[in-house]
Amino acid sequence: MAKGDGSITQRGRGSWRVRISAGFEPTTGKRRYVTATVRGTKADARRERDRLRAEVEGGLKVDAQNVTLSEFIPIWADAKRTSGKIMEETLKGYLSVLKHAEELLGGVPLRKIDAPMVEAVCADVRAKGLSGTTSHNVHMLLKSVFNKACDYGYATRNPCNKVDSPKANEPDRRSLTPQEASRLLDRLDESEEKAYRELADKERRMLDRGKAFGRSYVKGVSSVSQTMAVRIGLATGARLSEVLALQWRCVDLESGQVSICRALKKDGALKEPKTAAGTCTASVDRKTVGHLARWKSRQAAELAKFGIRQTPETPVCCSTTGGFINISNFERWWRSFRDGNGFEGLRFHELRHTQATLLLGSGVDVKTVQARLGHADASITLNWYAHAMPGNDRQAADLLAAIMEHPEKAARTA
Known part of the structure; x- marks a missing residue:
């Protein structure tokens, strides 16, 4: 056996001790060894010696050989x-x-x-x-x-x-049809108006009891906020945690844009996006802007009743005390709302899928959809939503034929 190859010592019948040198201890200068006990033949011990030597030469830590x-x-x-x-x-x-x-x-x-x-x-x-x-x-x-x-x-x-990676199940990406999305908006309009009426009724009752002022909450504020959260989610494609983290400084009513820049965690803390793409700005339609403007004015008046001034840091979708809505509380409300309005099993995240599917299916370019969703790369958007792209193969074939039949026209338009 060559020097440095290691040693094999018989300890008993069919039992062998294998020892490999593993350099020197940096602090004491003492030589370190890797040892193992092998039961079997001497050939088995040689194989174990060779394996240990390969591991040590490959960078295995001496004190890590038995870490589970x-x-x-x-x-x-x-x-x-x-x-x-x-x-x-x-x-x-x-x-x-x-x-x-x-x-x-x-x-x-x-x-x-x-x-x-x-x-x-x-x-x-x-x-x-x-x-x-x-x-x-x-x-x-x-x-x-x-x-x-x-x-x-x-x-x-x-x-x-x-090992070949096991195949993952195809993700369940339910999205609403245009008709279903329209019906959801109708239900939101009804729910929002009902929430405003109930808010006014509760305020009248509080006035009658002489309890309208000097309190630390406003009943009914969260009901309007919850319907507003769904409206924002459908209009922007933002995740629930991002919608509930929105503050008024992130909403530009004049330009009709909403900036998604943070997310609300389960414990109520705000977290920053993991990548620069996680911060995005999405334009919203005029109807949504109108609902947001109305709510901003009403929210300011309601919060003022118990001494809170609405500021740019105030949550758009606020709780009864003017703070951020608890995610679990919202999810309970959402389950009741969706099941009571014919959208059984619809997950809030599927509003995000709905936006991407409807936009891509209508011919909006991938980069625009990518930016709205806050994906870091367009390939992520394509991997998830390629099924929503309109079938343009026939149009492509006809266009190719036209180019070849009239090359001079194609050159002028290039």
Whole structure:
């Protein structure tokens, strides 16, 4: 055996100790070793020695050879947090998905996890009756974990690279037809007028009781705000968290534009967009501008009744106390509103799908739709909404024929 190849020592019948030199301890200067016990033949011990030597030469940390998947996942999660590229809610979801992998492989050292083990995890997810999307996400996240483990020297290869990613389910992208969208607007008009009437009735009752002033809330304000949130979502394609984060400084009534620049988290805090594309400005129609102008004036009067002055920082869709609406409270109201108006199961996010589908289906260019939705790249818009593009193949064929038949005309118009 060549010097530096490592040593194999028999410890008993069918038992061998393999030891590989792994350089020197930087602080003490003492030599470090990687050791392993092998049960089997001497040939088995040689194979283990060669594998350990390859791992050490490949950058595996000496003190990381027995770090398990469950021990490393928190290290991976901390790296994600430090990057600042992921929200805590999203990371919590990722960690929940990775629990499926930990059930089978949590106690296994990273260096011992191979492709068949990863495939077994994906198969186990499907055997539980979970979706192809869940299986796909488990594979995707495991791959990310192992990429970071390789970066940190806790593993020398990514076993997920040798496993075909499970196919995700086709996303459920329901969108309203033009007729359904029109009917939703009609229901919103009715709900908004009803909310205004109820707001006035509640105020009259408060006056009769002598309680109109000196209080810390206005009943009925949130009802108008909730209908306004749906109207804004349908007009701009903004996400619910973005709509509920809107402040009056983001709304330009003169130009008819709404700027989407922040989002409201479940805990009530505001968060900045992850990318520059996440900040976008969308023009809204004149009818929506009219509803917003009316509400701005009425909201200012109602908030003034309990000593709050409307400012550019005031939420457009406010609670009874003039603050941001709680997302969970809005979602409860939305379920009641949609189911009571013939839109059972419609998710708020599908208002976003509705806008993209209707615009692309009507021939609006992809870049314009991309900008309105705040997608970082037009390819994202195309990947999600290519099905909505109008079929222009026949028009393209006819145009090509016209160009070839009349090249001089085509040259003049080029």
